[in-house]
Amino acid sequence: MRFWKAVMGFVAASWLFAPAAQALSVDLISNGDFETGDLSGWTTAGNARGETFAVNEGTRNPHGPLRATEPLSGSYDALYVPRFSGAASLTQFFTVPDQVFSATFSFTERVGLWGFFDVSNHQFRVSVIDKIGDVISQVYSTASAGLQLGSGTPSDLSFDLTALMQANQGRTLGVQFELEAQHWSMNASLDNVSMMVETPAAVPLPPTIWMMLAGLGALGAMGWKRRRSGGQSA
Numbered sequence: 001m002r003f004w005k006a007v008m009g010f011v012a013a014s015w016l017f018a019p020a021a022q023a024l025s026v027d028l029i030s031n032g033d034f035e036t037g038d039l040s041g042w043t044t045a046g047n048a049r050g051e052t053f054a055v056n057e058g059t060r061n062p063h064g065p066l067r068a069t070e071p072l073s074g075s076y077d078a079l080y081v082p083r084f085s086g087a088a089s090l091t092q093f094f095t096v097p098d099q100v101f102s103a104t105f106s107f108t109e110r111v112g113l114w115g116f117f118d119v120s121n122h123q124f125r126v127s128v129i130d131k132i133g134d135v136i137s138q139v140y141s142t143a144s145a146g147l148q149l150g151s152g153t154p155s156d157l158s159f160d161l162t163a164l165m166q167a168n169q170g171r172t173l174g175v176q177f178e179l180e181a182q183h184w185s186m187n188a189s190l191d192n193v194s195m196m197v198e199t200p201a202a203v204p205l206p207p208t209i210w211m212m213l214a215g216l217g218a219l220g221a222m223g224w225k226r227r228r229s230g231g232q233s234a
């Protein structure tokens with residue numbers, strides 16, 4: 001009796017000393033900085049001529065005044081430099097954790113438009129899509145024409161997607177960057193894509209406590225056996 005009291009006391013103590021629910025911060029996007037030097041983790045879709053996003057190590061030379069474009073950060077970024085009209089996209093799918101405390105989606109973009117400002121339907125847009133590719137939320141988009149599309153200046157953008165991720169816990173979603181160009185006067189660069197999600201960390205008992213509990217259990221079983229055999233012989 002005293003022995004099991006001790007065990008229960010020990011278990012209660014380990015509960016008391018276990019830390020409260022901890023949050024684990026994870027990035028659901030892999031190779032969001034393109035530093036593998038390729039598009040690992042990403043899928044692309046091209047315009048009718050097959051042009052699409054590609055890794056840029058600083059030697060690609062878009063049309064227009066931008067000239068050779070240094071990666072936005074590190075040694076590589078992703079760059080789309082169309083010669084023909086149409087939309088191309090860069091997409092990555094991920095699984096939303098079963099429980100989400102918070103979610104922040106961020107990336108660095110540089111959209112260049114250096115002429116033909118009056119052409120309509122030029123647009124850079126960023127969406128969260130479902131697993132079959134339907135847009136469930138358009139997170140960001142430029143105006144569809146005009147100078148405000150971008151002057152070639154990099155911007156760091158960040159969006160709180162907590163509610164969206166909480167509404168899709170356990171599901172497969174994707175982030176999609178799309179540039180729709182009606183002319184060869186546009187380009188788009190991307191880097192530092194991340195989807196940081198805070199999710200509960202499992203808090204296991206330290207292995208030493210499990211070993212001690214197992215040892216106490218074995219001792220208890222031995223004691224029970226001994227008492228039982230002792231009772232039989234008496």
Ligand SMILES: [Ca+2]
Nearest residue numbers: 033073074076
């Ligand atoms: Ca990079």
